[in-house]
Amino acid sequence: MNKHLLSGCQEIIKHINAYIDGELDSSQCAQLEAHIDACTDCQIVFNTLKKTIQLCQGDREQISLPPEVRQRLLDSLGLGDENDDKDAQ
Numbered sequence: 001m002n003k004h005l006l007s008g009c010q011e012i013i014k015h016i017n018a019y020i021d022g023e024l025d026s027s028q029c030a031q032l033e034a035h036i037d038a039c040t041d042c043q044i045v046f047n048t049l050k051k052t053i054q055l056c057q058g059d060r061e062q063i064s065l066p067p068e069v070r071q072r073l074l075d076s077l078g079l080g081d082e083n084d085d086k087d088a089q
């Protein structure tokens with residue numbers, strides 16, 4: 001039952017938009033922050049997103065990662081294979 005545990009970079013990147021949008025609950029936030037704190041790769045992703053958001057400040061539109069950017073990030077992290085879905089039903 002580790003479905004809500006945000007432990008891998010892929011999970012972090014999947015949830016990072018929700019985190020920035022304030023949609024995660026406090027325990028998910030804590031897990032995500034702890035990971036980012038310890039993971040340089042995710043720090044880069046997070047800082048890049050934050051910079052993007054600062055550029056868009058004043059704009060109330062939701063910020064989300066374009067699929068191609070997300071794919072590039074996953075590739076650069078060696079996590080490009082999004083279809084490796086162990087928990088698929």
Ligand SMILES: [Zn+2]
Nearest residue numbers: 009039041042
């Ligand atoms: Zn990471």
